[in-house]
Amino acid sequence: MFLEKHSRFFRRYNITFAPRHKGAPYLPLSADPSEYSIRDALQECIDAEQAMDVQPNGDIIELMAVEHRPRQKALVMLFHRASPNAAEPAYRKKARAQAGRKVTVRESVKQKDEEQSVSAHLVIHDTQIERGVFRAALEEIPGISMSAARLIAAKALSEYRYDFERNRLTKQTYSVVKAEGLKSETLTNALKDGQINFITLVRPAKPDFIDSEGLFEPINEVMKIRVTGSLTSRNWRERILNLAERAKEDGWQDFNIDIGLEDNRKRTVKLDRDQQAKEILFVRSELVQFGVALPVCSVDFSDEVIRKATAIAKE
Structure with a gap:
């Protein structure tokens, strides 16, 4: 499946972050560095280089970065899919009037230790529609599904324990995450x-x-x-x-x-x-057009993607 330079499909979701134990406080999406939050849990997992999932075919889905954007009121995640065993991409050139061969093909050869990769944004609007439930939009990229993103987030949250008091006793819990496609069509x-x-x-x-x-x-x-x-x-x-x-x-x-x-x-x-x-x-995907060319894979957040994905999540 080829990606277009100036367009992406997005799918809307309801994402729920809730404490594992009943009666424990809900973590905010983002907070001061000294306080517990969903963003902090994800960042700790990234820093430990554990925010990834290996697929049966050897592909790696990895959460590369997480950031809270107060201006857009959004928590943003950037995922990569790396495929060590993927075939090299090829580019075709067809000459209209040329003697001999009319079509040539050029392979793009990867260097040592490189992996063919794609990236996708997951944008969560930080206004709750009900307790612990947020609207989100996922940039649809082949191989980076919400199930894979949710699995990585669940792994990070399960390792992020926090204390709470119940019946005058101090207990420990962690957050769980669920994602459900928003049926709107x-x-x-x-x-x-x-x-x-x-x-x-x-x-x-x-x-x-x-x-x-x-x-x-x-x-x-x-x-x-x-x-x-x-x-x-x-x-x-x-x-x-x-x-x-x-x-x-x-x-x-x-x-x-x-x-x-x-x-x-x-x-x-x-x-x-x-x-x-x-x-x-x-659940239906929404096609969004962009005035700038979008890279197939990036290590940086795209402000334009975040802006339009936030608008979709807020609808």
Whole structure:
């Protein structure tokens, strides 16, 4: 997946920072250096060079920097993804009128100890929408997901212990972190420009032909249905909900809808049981244009990215 120079996609989240033990105080996002805070916990982990997670393929996701921006009222994190085993990028040049070869390819060769890398900003608006819950925007970069960012933050917070008093006793606790994508787009609105490509059904597998020697274990049956007709913002509800009801009667438990959006992106939306009579909401990425060229990887925060990501988080 290629990154555009002047645009990025962002996804909105609710992020919760809460004490592990009931009755303990909630840590602020940022505070004076002598006080406990989420920012201080993350910075300690960075300083110890432990703010990272190694992926199964050898890639490294690392939190490189954290900073509180009082003017933007935001806590900002900069993540890197380094891929030691990634193939070298290549650049193609095509000549319109030239004898012999019309296309040449040049490889960019890395130097010793270098790793192909990308970076992403996670911006958390520091105004609570409820106790311990903040709005955030993540710059969508391949391989740097919110699940990886949350895992690194959780690791830093679990090592950052602080004392509190309860029933006249001094106890110790730490903070935990949760992140949930903000469902802000309706399926009806998405289908004004997008389309439903596939519907995937899942149910427990029937073990009729599986032997009893313990060699095989049935898990799930999956049926993928291609949508060849027209499902629009006007007719999807009747057609989809009717199919979902018949699937349910036949034992299918999960009903997933694959949507192709006008920005050439795809989303898989799960139809929950309690949604069958309501509008379906899902998390959608927002495309933002920039007047300056954005680097693929940076060791410094981008003021322009922070400004626009903060605006998205505050919406």
